[in-house]
Amino acid sequence: xxxxxxxxxxxxxxxxxxxxxxxxxxxxxxxxxxxxxxxxxxxxxxxxxxxxxxxxxxxxxxxxxxxxxxxxxxxxxxxxxxxxxxxxxxxxxxxxxxxxxxxxxxxxxxxxxxx
Amino acid sequence: xxxxxxxxxxxxxxxxxxxxxxxxxxxxxxxxxxxxxxxxxxxxxxxxxxxxxxxxxxxxxxxxxxxxxxxxxxxxxxxxxxxxxxxxxxxxxxxxxxxxxxxxxxxxxxxxxxx
Numbered sequence: 001x002x003x004x005x006x007x008x009x010x011x012x013x014x015x016x017x018x019x020x021x022x023x024x025x026x027x028x029x030x031x032x033x034x035x036x037x038x039x040x041x042x043x044x045x046x047x048x049x050x051x052x053x054x055x056x057x058x059x060x061x062x063x064x065x066x067x068x069x070x071x072x073x074x075x076x077x078x079x080x081x082x083x084x085x086x087x088x089x090x091x092x093x094x095x096x097x098x099x100x101x102x103x104x105x106x107x108x109x110x111x112x113x114x115x
Numbered sequence: 116x117x118x119x120x121x122x123x124x125x126x127x128x129x130x131x132x133x134x135x136x137x138x139x140x141x142x143x144x145x146x147x148x149x150x151x152x153x154x155x156x157x158x159x160x161x162x163x164x165x166x167x168x169x170x171x172x173x174x175x176x177x178x179x180x181x182x183x184x185x186x187x188x189x190x191x192x193x194x195x196x197x198x199x200x201x202x203x204x205x206x207x208x209x210x211x212x213x214x215x216x217x218x219x220x221x222x223x224x225x226x227x228x229x230x
Contacts, residue, residue: 033217
């Protein structure tokens with residue numbers, strides 16, 4: 001596609017339920033990133049994929065969070081047993097990962113509300 | 116550790132006037148890149164401008180320019196001839212190839228443009 005696509009755009013879930021957030025990167029972009037943006041906060045790094053592997057999972061806040069990427073393309077971020085503090089906008093970005101000066105292309109995010 | 120600080124949570128500017136958004140960063144690396152991203156209400160992060168640390172010349176993109184002071188670790192964004200469409204959250208970001216591909220973001224500055 002022309003840009004990074006994220007779905008759903010908005011998600012309301014009950015506390016304790018599991019949710020899956022999807023990211024479709026730009027075709028050919030080998031690097032994919034997930035960030036979390038809480039209200040009034042900057043972007044908090046969660047996880048980074050190069051191809052299908054995740055060399056950096058250091059930002060995942062707890063073992064309730066996991067992510068996978070298949071076929072070097074679509075990625076899914078899963079949050080199990082959601083808590084109210086998980087409410088945030090989850091942003092995905094992709095890049096070529098090449099060259100020294102690349103920037104990210106971001107999606108429009110998924111706004112997750114845990115009630 | 117890499118940190119990015121934006122000390123102005125909110126700024127406002129009259130339409131057609133000039134405004135400067137501040138950003139400082141902390142790093143021990145010599146090879147790095149700096150970015151300004153804009154986030155309108157649509158939530159999508161849009162790259163505004165980027166600067167390579169090894170370049171002394173300040174980057175410019177139309178009405179947007181930076182004042183990069185490497186010794187002071189300062190990277191401010193100047194918006195000239197402000198337009199209503201410039202109203203958004205602005206995030207300063209840092210990346211170094213020496214610690215993987217993670218971007219570090221500041222907490223953002225909310226810019227209001229007054230007609």
